[in-house]
Amino acid sequence: MPPFRTMLFVGEGNFSFSASVSQLYSGTETSVTATCLQRQEEALRHEGAVTNIQIIKDTGGTVIFDVDCTKLGDCAALQGRVFDRVVFNFPHRGRKSGVKKNRDLLRNFFLSCVELLAEDGEVHVSLCNGQGGTPVDHPKREWHNSWQVAAMAAEAQLILTDVHPFESEKYQSYKCTGYRSQDKGFHLEKALVHVFTRSLPYTPAQILTVEEVVEGEKVKYNVPAELSDYMFRGFLCSGSVHPVRLVQDYIIKGLTEKWSVSMTTETVPFLLTAKQLQTSCCDVDSAHCYWINLIQKDLSPDSQASAAKETDSCGNSQGQADLQNASSSTCVTSNKTDRVQRRGAESFRSACSVDVDPDEESGLFLLRPSLLPQMETSPTTKEERVTDADSQVECERSNMSVEKYEKEGPCWDCNGVTSFLSGISGLVFKNVHINLWALPAFHELLITGVFPAECEPIKILGQRLETLLVPYGVSLITDNGGLRLTAAPMGLVGRVFEGKACNSTSHISITVSLNLDLLAVLLFSLPDWRILWSHDKRFLKQFALRLPGEPFQPFSLFPEHFSFDISFWTGPVWEERKFHAVVREASLGTVEQVKLIDTFSHPDLSQTSFCYRLTYRSHTHALSHTQALLFHQQLESLLSSQLQVTIR
Secondary structure, eight states, X not given: OOSOSEEEEESOSSSHHHHHHHHHTTTSSOEEEEEOSSOHHHHTTSTTHHHHHHHHHHTTOEEEOSOOTTOGXXXXXXXXXXXXXXXXXXXXXXXXXXXXXXXXXXXXXXXXXXXXXXXXXXXXXXXXXTTSOSTTSSSOOOGGGSOOHHHHHHTTTEXXXXXXXXXGGGSTTOOOOOGGGSSOOOOOTTOEEEEEEEOOOOOOOOOEEXXXXXXXXXXXXXXXXXXXXXXXXXXXXXXXXXXXXXXXXXXXXXXXXXXXXXXXXXXXOSEEEHHHHHHHTOOOOGGGSOEEOEEEEEOOHHHHHHHHTOBOTTSOBHHHHHHHHTTTOSEEOOTTHHHHHHHHHHHOSSTTTOOOOHHHHTTOEEEXXXXXXXXHHOTTTSTTOOOHHHHHHHHHHHTOOHHHHHHHOSOBOTTSOBSEEEEEEEEEEOOOOOOTTOOSEEEEEEEEEEEEGGGOHHHHHHHHHHHHHGGGTEEEEEETTEEEEEETTTEEEEEEEEEEXXXXXXXXXXXXXXXXXXXXXXXXXXXXXXXXXXXXXXXXXXXXXXXXXXXXXXXXXXXXXXXXXXXXXXXXOOOHHHHHHHHHHHHTTOEEEEXXXXXXXXXXXXXXXXXXXXXXXXXXXXXXXXXXXXXXXXXXXXXXXXXXOEEO
16 A cells, blocks of 8 residues: 555546556555646546546545645645645646746645645656756756746645656556647657645744853853754664764774773863963964953852952953942853954964963863863863773783773783773764854864874774774875864864873873764765755655665755855955854855955945855745845845854
8 A cells, every 4th residue: 555545636638647657556445636727628538538537536535626736725625725736747838838838837836735734745747758857867967947846845845855767667557648738649758747846944043041051160052043053952862862972872883892981971171261262272273262241140159259349441340340240140241252352363372372361361271172161171071080991991902900091091902902992972062164064063073092102002092983984085185283174075084193201201192082073974975065954854764774885876966056246345344264153143154255356445435345146945845935035135234243244
């Protein structure tokens, strides 16, 4: 029995196709409803129509005449009904209609049929070879000369999920008709069936308010709107089948063949202080950080004393003012963050090479660009601390006593390599310009271990990573004593580098940092990194039994792209990175490329005109020309309100 219990056929001519389907599923619970545009007396003139209609009725089906497939909601006999499958075979406006009229027919049909389509239903549209305008057509027509079936369906929030040959031989009594509005057949060779399903609606960006404990103090802050959909998704949770988690498990399993790997399970905050970043010596450009203004901060006695030390340029104590504002509450607004952030954005280019006033720096917060600062301060990952369980494992492997292990540190195998590695993984953020492989948020996996200096640990780790990742297109390149892991076309996907100096001069700490999102794209052959963030259940469903190396099957085929230009005047100060942030927010992440195509500085006014070209495309949602234009109009509105530009 087919999974579709209710089937609606529209645009029937002689009813031979719906009659064939009725016979094919006779005796099952499938119900067939066949409709045609013509009135009954006109429809019955088609050769074989009378017999085919009787077959449909004899098998329990229904036949309805005078039904406009672009206005299905107006049909009284169909009102209140929903169908698991809606079928439109070889739609055509009749006679020598051009492609534009047939595109209009398709668009209006899709907009109409979704009113009667079940939530998990399908729409099937059969087209002659070349009409659809998809890569499956052979030969493929020029885009402007096709019916653009996927783009027309997107207007009704439908996505193309499958394309397969039209198997006319399966329907033995089917006889095509209607060539140039005549009772003549047409060529069915290489005809294709295009299958469409519903897309999830777009979720508007929102500002999330988060409370966390950072450096012993409770803080409250807003997450930038363009990042709202990346927060609290739980991809790395235990039991998750998300590809990011599967890649992490694959890496760790590969490493455990040579070392014992212990992943920390403690929760670490999204927020860092600049002091934490500086202490860790992360190689991070401050311009690529999301700097955060606190909404509230709970002042401990120590922080109150520190705040009281700060005096503004007028000689007033900022700390005293903050304490006065907090007289009725333990929470205060961080008034100094804006001033400190401006200083940080200019001078904090390398967190480990710039001298920053510790008192001033303590008021500077950012979303973590790396997990390294938190890994180095985590009690479970410090070199000199191990859990009882870790100690016991090492004792069993090396016949050492727990006391000796805790005193002397990790044991080493016969090749002088540490048998214990510790790790941490989680979401990190980079304030980057929009392009195909720039990720504003991704999951980082950090693995660290202490090795004897003479055993060439970077080489040993590199060899293991090479075994795991080279088959998927990753290359390992020696760089400044470490390794860079790269892959085409995305570029850098990981690094292996020497960490902080150990207490022992004979050992060195080595850290592996991997971008799990980009590795997931490689290991599962994903079309785009943004698909990792899909809420569509069809995405995760594929990974329940899937292993790395098995290619992903897209649930949205051949998504179209749309390009729009935007021009505006700015004032004397222009921060392009803020422009990209607004683009992400306005487009809900559907812009995949932003290209500056023109600039002009006014000779008399302190104004500059910028012209950008934006390319919209989505692999997770239906994106029509209409929807892309709405996003573009929303962008114009947000640019005017948030960046005070003047749209040209």
